[in-house]
Amino acid sequence: MLIKEILDHEAEMIALRHDFHAHPELGFEEHRTSSIIAKLLTEWGYQVDRGLGQTGVVATLTQGDGRKRLGIRADMDALPMQELTDLPYASQYPGKMHACGHDGHCAILLSAAKYLAQTRRFSGTLHLIFQPSEESIGGARVMIEEGLFQRFPCDAVFGLHNFPLYPAGQFFTKPGPLMASSDSFTVTLYGKGGHGSAPEHCLDPLPCAATIVLALQTIVSRNVDPQIPAVVTVGSLQAGTTHNIIPDSVVMKINTRSFCPATRQKIEESIRHIVATQAESYHLTAKIEKIFGYPATINHPTETAFALQIARQTVGDEHVGDPEGLTPLMGSEDFAFMLQEVPGCYLLLGTGNDDRENFSVHHPRYQFNDQCLSIGASYWANLVEAYLV
Structure with missing residues (x-):
């Protein structure tokens, strides 16, 4: 009462x-x-x-x-x-x-x-x-x-x-x-910008970013036990300024959620693996910064x-x-x-x-x-x- x-x-x-x-x-x-x-x-x-x-x-x-x-x-x-x-x-x-x-x-x-x-x-x-x-x-x-x-x-x-x-x-x-726990990551992909008419002289980070966004969706569907809740969200993808310029870099902002500490660790490891391997396959340099994390x-x-x-x-x-x-x-x-x-x-x-x-x-x-x-x-x-x- x-x-x-x-x-x-x-x-x-x-x-x-x-x-x-x-x-x-x-x-x-x-x-x-x-x-x-x-x-x-x-x-x-x-x-x-x-x-x-x-x-x-x-x-x-x-x-x-x-x-x-x-x-x-x-x-x-x-x-x-x-x-x-x-x-x-x-x-x-x-x-x-x-x-x-x-x-x-x-x-x-x-x-x-x-x-x-x-x-x-x-x-x-x-x-x-x-x-x-x-x-x-x-x-x-x-x-x-x-x-x-x-x-x-x-x-x-x-x-x-x-x-x-x-x-x-x-x-x-x-x-x-x-x-849930909450972790945020900022991923920066570094390439070589240039004129949109001459991609052969550039290292375009955008196709790599697109591949990473799609690959990240497989973490929950293919790397996490389907009976354990988890979320991976790409909340921001920032690159370029106009139609005909290939940008030097791309910045992606990612947020993850889970209840299980082991799953939380698995998600982070998967993000880092996907980013590193995809960047290497496109001849790019990648930097991952973990902004903060709540258990x-x-x-x-x-x-x-x-x-x-x-x-x-x-x-x-x-x-x-x-x-x-x-x-x-x-x-x-x-x-x-x-x-x-x-x-x-x-x-x-x-x-x-x-x-x-x-x-x-x-x-x-x-x-x-x-x-x-x-x-x-x-x-x-x-x-x-x-x-x-």
Whole structure:
């Protein structure tokens, strides 16, 4: 059930969410957002540490003599895209938008944080992790590399993401793989340009690029077990300037997704093999740059069972999805780095709204559903009170 004290300050937290939404900040630029978060948590009695991962905030509250240590994470960053919602609190910054609902994630955790500081009905140590740059180069990884779990040890860590294509107020998760890994590669093929009328004097990289695009499609169909989901996407192919000039080079941008670490490695090896051999056959030089990589988000069984139990207590059995029937998502999430370090679980909270068309995250007309803010906050509060006993 929802918590009365959280409902009592709901309007305040919705207003805070709207303020975050109007002032979106990109990865590692969340200076205003993190300052507001740090100020509020300090006022509420948390020990606040800043600067981990540049703009990250970790707030700690210890109560009683419990020895358990719990971490809860919310991401803060926005996306580099133009908002098209016409909301009264729409982004005031051109080309920046909270199109993934991280403003909502922050408000949810802050709402729970205020309640927990007021009531303190737990025994142990609570670490609230406000993380930068989930959308770009992995703020979770950076915080971990800078000593997150050494400075703030956790016995378990939990995270949550809104999902506007699921009904409002419903929770979904499952043990094992929940979201896919994501790797991006930039391939550059170097040839010798020239006049389009004299290809014999050139080394044209475009035919090779076309061959590589087609060959990449055989990785999933012929190199990966057909019962293991995987995706290889060529999202960009850039070459040349006009009709009658053979270009010197071609740049291809590739993205891959999988749930299995071995499959992830196999896909990368296949990409590198295809590019190298095809480039050699066309007498070209190839360079492959791996831009970034997120591992698969793999939930731990014990913590996932606990997370589902708290969800049922918060919203009722009928509002919690059957984990056996939940299909893992091909989207990726850098909370996966935290799950590689500490046992935990990542959940999805449905935020669909019956009164309007629901656009997916990363859409310029996406809207976070404020009716779900207190649901998420009550969930976090219930989880803390049940875990730290």
